[in-house]
Amino acid sequence: MTSTKRALLALLTVLALFAVACGSDAEEESADSTDSADAADEAADESDDESSDEAMDEASEVKAAFVMVAPVGDAGWNFMHNEGRLGAEAATGVTTAFVDAIPEGGAEFDDAVQNFIDDGFNVIITTSFGYMDATEQFAADNPDVVFEHISGFKMNDTNFGNTFGRMYQPRYIAGMAAGAATESNKIGYVAAFPIPEVIRGINAFALGVKETNPDATIEVAWTSTWFGIAEEGSAAQALIDTGADVLTMHQDSTATGAAISDAGGTFIGYHSDMSAQVPAYLTAPVWDFAPRYTAIIEAAAAGTYTPESWWGGMADGVVGIEVPADSPVAAEMQAVKDQILAGEFDVFDQGTVTDQDGNVIIEDGVIQAELLDPFGNDFDGDGETDVVAAPGDALHDGVLLNMNFFVDNVIGTIG
Numbered sequence: 001m002t003s004t005k006r007a008l009l010a011l012l013t014v015l016a017l018f019a020v021a022c023g024s025d026a027e028e029e030s031a032d033s034t035d036s037a038d039a040a041d042e043a044a045d046e047s048d049d050e051s052s053d054e055a056m057d058e059a060s061e062v063k064a065a066f067v068m069v070a071p072v073g074d075a076g077w078n079f080m081h082n083e084g085r086l087g088a089e090a091a092t093g094v095t096t097a098f099v100d101a102i103p104e105g106g107a108e109f110d111d112a113v114q115n116f117i118d119d120g121f122n123v124i125i126t127t128s129f130g131y132m133d134a135t136e137q138f139a140a141d142n143p144d145v146v147f148e149h150i151s152g153f154k155m156n157d158t159n160f161g162n163t164f165g166r167m168y169q170p171r172y173i174a175g176m177a178a179g180a181a182t183e184s185n186k187i188g189y190v191a192a193f194p195i196p197e198v199i200r201g202i203n204a205f206a207l208g209v210k211e212t213n214p215d216a217t218i219e220v221a222w223t224s225t226w227f228g229i230a231e232e233g234s235a236a237q238a239l240i241d242t243g244a245d246v247l248t249m250h251q252d253s254t255a256t257g258a259a260i261s262d263a264g265g266t267f268i269g270y271h272s273d274m275s276a277q278v279p280a281y282l283t284a285p286v287w288d289f290a291p292r293y294t295a296i297i298e299a300a301a302a303g304t305y306t307p308e309s310w311w312g313g314m315a316d317g318v319v320g321i322e323v324p325a326d327s328p329v330a331a332e333m334q335a336v337k338d339q340i341l342a343g344e345f346d347v348f349d350q351g352t353v354t355d356q357d358g359n360v361i362i363e364d365g366v367i368q369a370e371l372l373d374p375f376g377n378d379f380d381g382d383g384e385t386d387v388v389a390a391p392g393d394a395l396h397d398g399v400l401l402n403m404n405f406f407v408d409n410v411i412g413t414i415g
Contacts, residue, residue, distance in 0.1 A: 069128035110134060122300070124147050125149075164311050173285075176332060179329075209409065221239055228253070292310070292318055356406045365395045
């Protein structure tokens with residue numbers, strides 16, 4: 001708002017207060033005060049109109065672009081980002097655009113982002129982990145553009161932040177459903193890459209399975225893909241061949257769901273409701289990026305964007321899960337969901353958390369073993385990998401964001 005408009009609003013406020021005060025004076029003064037109040041109201045309305053026009057001008061000056069790693073399609077990770085884009089566009093009135101199927105770590109990404117910048121887009125949201133380093137560099141080179149990276153951990157102090165959701169919360173609830181659904185006590189997990197995000201989701205899911213079925217195990221098959229129909233289908237079939245009758249995944253395609261449907265098993269989806277695509281669908285942890293994208297765009301339009309590492313949970317609406325009414329543990333799932341929403345349930349602070357080798361990692365919310373940076377970082381320069389948490393430390397987000405171990409009912413290796 002300009003200084004002239006601020007001065008006008010201040011003057012109008014004084015006039016309005018003066019008019020109200022005069023209303024209690026002698027009757028011969030009331031007509032004059034009424035005229036003054038009417039004039040003030042009329043001027044205030046004009047000022048409000050100008051303020052609204054200014055807000056609309058600010059919105060029209062912002063253009064938001066999204067870069068996605070796989071085809072948008074009709075389900076999955078990129079589909080939900082596009083839904084978030086459309087929701088933010090509707091909420092803010094800004095112009096948005098997107099490109100999809102852009103590989104990580106290559107010239108295609110650089111070209112896509114540069115094209116958006118050249119076309120005047122001044123909010124750019126990159127939506128895959130492997131985009132992180134390149135996004136950081138673009139932010140440094142383009143200080144007048146707001147950059148938000150999804151699922152990473154880097155940021156700066158001016159124009160580059162990161163966003164993610166505590167997907168481990170609904171993952172735990174999904175695990176409860178899987179534990180109750182399996183008859184063979186063998187559950188398969190088709191996983192993308194061995195990074196903390198994926199490992200954290202596997203462990204949360206496994207702890208949920210243990211809650212409803214302590215005899216079940218979860219076997220992990222890595223595909224090294226975010227979207228690879230053939231690779232994911234093959235990995236799913238391999239797990240089915242070991243006897244798994246419930247499968248879940250951490251990718252963007254529905255190939256895992258197709259495989260377990262053909263085998264007559266149960267599918268726990270991911271990212272979006274996949275009931276229309278997968279016959280064996282039971283439930284899924286899902287995303288809703290629209291509120292977060294709206295907030296980022298509105299902040300950019302108002303000139304108040306401040307980089308942060310934003311990690312919202314179920315209570316923030318960015319992640320969620322529908323409890324399947326026909327699950328035999330629906331009531332238990334709903335109870336945990338309600339507790340998480342109320343801030344009364346922490347997935348990794350539920351008694352003892354033990355790794356595959358039998359080591360107690362967490363006990364009643366207290367770290368029991370030294371946990372190192374999974375990326376080998378040496379930020380303090382002492383020549384050794386940094387310690388994320390030491391025995392006796394309280395459980396904190398750093399432990400979750402750097403998770404690099406499997407809990408004891410998971411079969412498989414990291415790396």
